[in-house]
Amino acid sequence: xICIDESGNLGxxxxxxxxxxxVECSNPNRLKNIVxxxxxxxxxxxxxxxxxxxxxxxxxxxxxNSKDDYAVSYIILDKTHFQRKDILGKxxxxxxxxxxxxxxxxxxxxxxxxxxFDNRTVKTTSKHALPEYLMTxxxxxxxxxxxxxxxxxxxxxxxxQIADLLSSTIxxxxxxxxxxxxxxxxxxxxxxxxxxxxxx
Numbered sequence: 001x002i003c004i005d006e007s008g009n010l011g012x013x014x015x016x017x018x019x020x021x022x023v024e025c026s027n028p029n030r031l032k033n034i035v036x037x038x039x040x041x042x043x044x045x046x047x048x049x050x051x052x053x054x055x056x057x058x059x060x061x062x063x064x065n066s067k068d069d070y071a072v073s074y075i076i077l078d079k080t081h082f083q084r085k086d087i088l089g090k091x092x093x094x095x096x097x098x099x100x101x102x103x104x105x106x107x108x109x110x111x112x113x114x115x116x117f118d119n120r121t122v123k124t125t126s127k128h129a130l131p132e133y134l135m136t137x138x139x140x141x142x143x144x145x146x147x148x149x150x151x152x153x154x155x156x157x158x159x160x161q162i163a164d165l166l167s168s169t170i171x172x173x174x175x176x177x178x179x180x181x182x183x184x185x186x187x188x189x190x191x192x193x194x195x196x197x198x199x200x
Contacts, residue, residue: 001028002105003116004098005154005163007049007171010079010090017174019076020094021167022101024188027069028159034063035158046155049168060165061184071188072166075101076174081197094121095133100191102134103141112146118154118164174199 003025008018025031035047038060047060064070075097106113117130131149138147154160166185173182192198 001025001114001116001159003157003159003163004121005118005160005167006094006121007167008077010077010093015171015175016080017076017078017171018097019074019167019171019174020098020101021072021074021163021170022105023070023072023159023163023166024105025070025159025162027067030067030069031064031162032158034060035161038063047161047165049165052165052168057165057169057181061169061181064162064165065184065186068186070162070186072170072185073101073105073189074167074170074187075191075193076170076198077193078198081194081200091129095130097193098130099133099137100193102137104189106138106143106145106147107141109143109145113148115147115149116157116159116163117149117151118157118160119151120154121151 003023004021006018006020008015010018038047038056039045041059042056049057052060077097115134121130134147134149137143152160154164169181169185173179
């Protein structure tokens with residue numbers, strides 16, 4: 001199971017950065033239990049990365065990092081140096097960025113994949129366009145496994161809540177130029193786009 005979430009926005013306004021995160025987890029039940037236990041502890045119904053206090057974020061990361069059964073890949077866009085975003089439109093741009101993120105994941109997978117998206121992603125891209133686009137990329141990349149995409153309400157899917165925590169952590173590390181929490185993440189791959197101008 002791979003859970004996907006994003007932080008920031010692709011519009012002309014808002015923050016400089018936009019990040020898409022993919023969380024690969026070999027033991028989904030453990031991640032779900034982490035969320036369940038912490039929701040009970042903090043008397044909440046859903047983990048929202050942007051609303052966590054510093055102690056709560058640290059608590060979650062400590063629990064997450066207690067075992068080596070997850071990996072994070074992400075792509076981050078510096079909107080300042082990508083002038084085609086208004087021409088492409090949010091839908092096409094999101095799919096384009098996602099393809100860079102998923103290429104290595106798809107090519108190295110040995111079993112079928114289930115991609116779990118937050119329904120909120122539908123505001124950025126199309127529920128039908130993204131899976132169809134990824135299927136087309138699978139043909140291009142000669143991927144022989146089955147890739148399925150599902151969309152969930154985040155409060156009903158604890159894996160997506162973990163992805164929300166991690167996307168928020170990565171987004172804030174670039175936005176605020178702080179690496180304390182970022183350095184605790186198990187990063188498999190990071191992509192800065194556009195690479196040569198990123199952050200300048």
